[in-house]
Amino acid sequence: MTEQAPVLILLFPFLSAIVVALAGIRMKGLCWPLVLLSLAGSVCASLSTLGRVLDEGTIRYHLGGWAPPIGIEFRIDGLNALVAVTVSLVALITAIYSKISVEAESKDKVSQYYAIFLLLIAGLLGMVITGDAFNLYVLLEVSALTSYALIAMGSKRATLAAFKYLIMGTIGASFYLLGVGYLYIKTGSLNMFDIHEQLVLNNLEQSPTILVAFMLITVAVWIKMAFFPLHAWLPNAYAFAPTTSSSIMGPLVTKVMIYVMIRMVLTVFGPDYAFEVLNWDNIVVWLAVIAILAGSIGALAQKDLRKMLTFLIIAEVGYMVGGVWLADETGMVGSIFHIISDAFMTLCVFLFAGIVFTKTGRRNITAVEGMFKKMPLTMVGFIVGAFSLIGIPPTAGFFSKWYLIQGGINSGNWEYVVALLISSLVNAVLFFRIIEIAYFGAKPADGHDDHHGEDHSKISEAPFTQLVPLLGTAALLVIIGIYNKDIVSIIQDFLLPFNLGAGS
Amino acid sequence: MEFLETISTKFNYWIYIIIMMIGLYAMISKNNLVKKLIGMSIFQTAIILFYVSIGYKENATIPILYHDQVHGAQHEEAGDQNELSNAVEEAAKEIHVAADEQAEHGLEASHVDHPSSLEINPDHFANPLPHVLMLTAIVVGVATLGVGLAITQKLYGEFGSIEESEILEQIKSAK
Amino acid sequence: MKILGFIAVIITGILLLQAERDFPDWGDPASPANNYRLSQHYITQTFTETTVPNMVTAVLADYRGYDTMFETVVIFTAGIAIIGILRVFGSSSQLEHKEPTLTAKKPDLIVDTTCRLLIPIIQLFALYVVAHGHHSPGGGFQGGVIFGASFILLALARNLQTAQKWLPESRVLTLAGAGIFIYAGFGVAALVLGGDFLDYGILTKLLPGGVEDARSHSMLGVEIGVAFTVTAIMFSIYSNLASNGKMKEGI
Numbered sequence: 033m034t035e036q037a038p039v040l041i042l043l044f045p046f047l048s049a050i051v052v053a054l055a056g057i058r059m060k061g062l063c064w065p066l067v068l069l070s071l072a073g074s075v076c077a078s079l080s081t082l083g084r085v086l087d088e089g090t091i092r093y094h095l096g097g098w099a100p101p102i103g104i105e106f107r108i109d110g111l112n113a114l115v116a117v118t119v120s121l122v123a124l125i126t127a128i129y130s131k132i133s134v135e136a137e138s139k140d141k142v143s144q145y146y147a148i149f150l151l152l153i154a155g156l157l158g159m160v161i162t163g164d165a166f167n168l169y170v171l172l173e174v175s176a177l178t179s180y181a182l183i184a185m186g187s188k189r190a191t192l193a194a195f196k197y198l199i200m201g202t203i204g205a206s207f208y209l210l211g212v213g214y215l216y217i218k219t220g221s222l223n224m225f226d227i228h229e230q231l232v233l234n235n236l237e238q239s240p241t242i243l244v245a246f247m248l249i250t251v252a253v254w255i256k257m258a259f260f261p262l263h264a265w266l267p268n269a270y271a272f273a274p275t276t277s278s279s280i281m282g283p284l285v286t287k288v289m290i291y292v293m294i295r296m297v298l299t300v301f302g303p304d305y306a307f308e309v310l311n312w313d314n315i316v317v318w319l320a321v322i323a324i325l326a327g328s329i330g331a332l333a334q335k336d337l338r339k340m341l342t343f344l345i346i347a348e349v350g351y352m353v354g355g356v357w358l359a360d361e362t363g364m365v366g367s368i369f370h371i372i373s374d375a376f377m378t379l380c381v382f383l384f385a386g387i388v389f390t391k392t393g394r395r396n397i398t399a400v401e402g403m404f405k406k407m408p409l410t411m412v413g414f415i416v417g418a419f420s421l422i423g424i425p426p427t428a429g430f431f432s433k434w435y436l437i438q439g440g441i442n443s444g445n446w447e448y449v450v451a452l453l454i455s456s457l458v459n460a461v462l463f464f465r466i467i468e469i470a471y472f473g474a475k476p477a478d479g480h481d482d483h484h485g486e487d488h489s490k491i492s493e494a495p496f497t498q499l500v501p502l503l504g505t506a507a508l509l510v511i512i513g514i515y516n517k518d519i520v521s522i523i524q525d526f527l528l529p530f531n532l533g534a535g536s
Numbered sequence: 537m538e539f540l541e542t543i544s545t546k547f548n549y550w551i552y553i554i555i556m557m558i559g560l561y562a563m564i565s566k567n568n569l570v571k572k573l574i575g576m577s578i579f580q581t582a583i584i585l586f587y588v589s590i591g592y593k594e595n596a597t598i599p600i601l602y603h604d605q606v607h608g609a610q611h612e613e614a615g616d617q618n619e620l621s622n623a624v625e626e627a628a629k630e631i632h633v634a635a636d637e638q639a640e641h642g643l644e645a646s647h648v649d650h651p652s653s654l655e656i657n658p659d660h661f662a663n664p665l666p667h668v669l670m671l672t673a674i675v676v677g678v679a680t681l682g683v684g685l686a687i688t689q690k691l692y693g694e695f696g697s698i699e700e701s702e703i704l705e706q707i708k709s710a711k
Numbered sequence: 712m713k714i715l716g717f718i719a720v721i722i723t724g725i726l727l728l729q730a731e732r733d734f735p736d737w738g739d740p741a742s743p744a745n746n747y748r749l750s751q752h753y754i755t756q757t758f759t760e761t762t763v764p765n766m767v768t769a770v771l772a773d774y775r776g777y778d779t780m781f782e783t784v785v786i787f788t789a790g791i792a793i794i795g796i797l798r799v800f801g802s803s804s805q806l807e808h809k810e811p812t813l814t815a816k817k818p819d820l821i822v823d824t825t826c827r828l829l830i831p832i833i834q835l836f837a838l839y840v841v842a843h844g845h846h847s848p849g850g851g852f853q854g855g856v857i858f859g860a861s862f863i864l865l866a867l868a869r870n871l872q873t874a875q876k877w878l879p880e881s882r883v884l885t886l887a888g889a890g891i892f893i894y895a896g897f898g899v900a901a902l903v904l905g906g907d908f909l910d911y912g913i914l915t916k917l918l919p920g921g922v923e924d925a926r927s928h929s930m931l932g933v934e935i936g937v938a939f940t941v942t943a944i945m946f947s948i949y950s951n952l953a954s955n956g957k958m959k960e961g962i
Binding site: 036039043046047050053054094103138140144145147148151158164167173174178184185218221222234243245 | 735746748752773775794796881913
């Protein structure tokens with residue numbers, strides 16, 4: 033069965049989504065176990081795929097039995113396999129967490145919610161493992177449509193945010209489609225690897241069509257990942273969505289888009305084209321610096337806990353985009369590693385924000401007041417996530433930032449290094465403020481409503497299904513931190529054939 | 537003159553950009569949410585025009601074999617006509633005995649691998665791939681439009697307006 | 712916002728025009744896209760490999776069948792998403808007052824008679840389009856849309872309730888899910904028989920005829936699945952949007 037593992041990765045969530053949509057209407061109790069079961073299957077399949085990739089190298093899986101470029105293929109190497117494992121694991125953890133909050137937040141639409149949730153995972157996993165540029169567009173739209181719906185099922189303000197996201201997302205996806213069309217008109221192929229071969233074969237490096245295709249695709253993924261000037265849709269959309277929606281989309285959607293960007297840069301256009309022929313690296317790194325700083329400053333200005341975290345996502349996206357465009361091998365390793373660690377640490381803090389919201393019903397940062405006494409285990413989970421976001425060893429965040437900074441130093445992009453350090457400092461300020469409130473209680477100036485104190489007395493430890501995912505994520509962050517060498521060696525093996533130089 | 541020539545030989549590509557920009561402008565600038573969705577539809581349709589233009593070939597027909605091409609491969613006269621000169625007439629009957637003509641048409645290597653009684657000149661059929669891709673894009677467009685309209689309706693139910701500025705004002709005043 | 716939008720549009724337009732010089736001429740059969748082995752293979756080999764004369768159908772349902780499966784999923788997603796966003800289960804008195812009260816409308820004689828005549832023909836034609844998708848323009852999506860449109864016409868001519876007698880909400884979802892299961896079922900069957908996912912060729916073990924025939928028959932099966940989903944979801948989208956998610960009155 034391991035031979036079929038690549039397709040099983042996404043068949044599990046995809047088929048069970050439909051079962052959930054059909055059977056879940058009558059038997060609501062069936063939804064959650066089914067979701068868990070299918071995602072567990074997906075995790076197993078992706079792990080076995082990763083194992084096979086480590087043993088045998090790149091796996092090629094021809095769908096429909098047609099060899100590419102005639103048919104569609106999955107082409108799974110170290111990068112895909114790692115990201116697929118990350119995506120399916122994050123999905124499983126969020127699914128465990130979701131039980132209480134979904135039942136509370138969308139009472140009579142549980143089955144629809146879970147069906148859309150699973151389809152989102154199927155879309156994201158499909159994007160990660162596919163080797164076909166057009167197929168990526170179709171799955172991009174599956175994941176986009178489901179994200180709009182997951183956000184729009186939230187509170188009143190979420191609806192407008194979802195509409196804005198829909199408009200921006202459609203512009204992004206259409207630009208991607210157009211970019212693929214520009215590649216197609218010059219190469220006649222849709223398979224990512226074949227497109228690259230044709231580009232090299234026909235000497236299309238100087239062609240303006242390819243240049244425009246590259247710009248369109250880059251801008252498209254930037255819109256989708258909320259890279260700084262194009263980020264306007266993200267904060268409200270993620271902050272006002274149902275808590276499960278933001279805990280699944282915050283960690284995954286932007287990270288998968290960064291994967292797509294890396295795939296496009298490395299595999300489709302090739303690092304030679306992206307970094308040497310075009311020579312935009314410095315501009316993009318500067319944009320990334322602005323994104324990091326803007327995200328951090330935006331986070332400082334927020335009083336709403338989840339909105340603050342959404343601005344951190346924008347800063348993190350800046351890290352990774354910058355890391356890719358450093359055009360340096362260490363920076364690229366850092367970016368790819370940061371996809372993994374950032375997925376887990378964002379998940380960790382979003383889960384915490386969700387728990388706080390369900391417990392207190394308040395969105396403000398002051399809601400965590402006195403949490404250390406009332407729910408110590410929850411706070412332990414949160415602190416690990418916060419330390420990882422700040423970059424304190426031995427958490428995963430420290431190591432990925434370490435490689436990013438190394439890359440910045442190697443390539444001589446000091447502005448990037450400085451921005452990273454400033455952003456880490458800002459993260460420290462933000463999270464220690466929260467920890468302080470949680471430990472000592474809010475200063476009288478911050479707490480506007482006195483009667484909230486009464487509500488707090490009832491709060492106790494988070495329920496089992498919410499606590500386990502949070503602590504599990506925290507443990508994973510430490511484990512990834514400890515085993516960082518192994519993950520980095522997988523990434524380095526993947527990067528070997530691309531011959532990324534040290535610095536530009 | 538050269539400028540006019542670039543327009544006339546790439547007419548469709550010009551048109552698609554103009555239509556697409558109209559749609560994009562509506563998506564960015566219009567205040568009414570339904571108008572934004574209309575802009576979105578125009579925007580996506582322009583891309584469909586672009587793709588279908590890629591697949592177009594002069595004097596080619598739709599990518600479906602004719603009945604007598606499929607069934608009448610045996611009793612077909614030898615392909616002695618000059619097919620390039622009267623391609624329109626040719627499009628009606630496209631069959632040639634494969635063994636005779638493979639060499640002179642310079643066929644693809646892959647074609648020789650699968651000998652068959654049927655020989656098809658690719659120049660006589662439009663490229664099917666862009667059509668397939670656009671079927672997908674149309675479906676995606678319909679789906680997005682449907683979800684967009686549903687969100688607009690929900691917004692109307694919640695705020696009683698589909699003007700973006702009015703909704704924003706209501707959100708601000710609610711704070 | 713208007714000026715900003717205008718500037719953005721102009722910049723994008725100029726950028727896109729830059730590449731145009733580089734494009735092959737419109738309708739040039741020797742352009743890379745038309746001349747590459749991909750398109751050549753589809754045109755010349757489709758019939759020998761699948762016995763399907765309509766290349767678009769063959770590429771859609773077989774060569775790129777995986778894409779098409781997710782295309783169907785996109786439709787399904789849209790249907791579920793709209794139910795998730797709009798549908799109001801049970802009675803919702805707080806929203807009621809905003810609705811204009813619809814008086815029970817008497818069906819107009821001309822409209823009613825025309826629809827009575829037209830709907831069977833539309834449905835028959837839809838079935839033809841699905842079944843004949845191999846030989847003429849058509850296929851699951853087109854046929855499904857036409858079939859769904861016949862129900863929408865019924866809902867428009869009479870009211871939503873009449874149409875829902877034929878397609879109640881539970882049946883809509885079952886149909887839509889069944890469509891995807893039919894599609895994925897062909898893929899999983901291939902998987903179980905030892906082939907790759909969606910490899911119809913291996914289904915010769917189940918279907919009559921050779922490998923080519925198996926491919927052709929599977930394509931028909933897959934198209935029927937697509938038609939199920941599209942029919943159901945088209946009507947579901949209409950009925951949710953028209954009745955504001957209440958499935959009661961509507962236009």
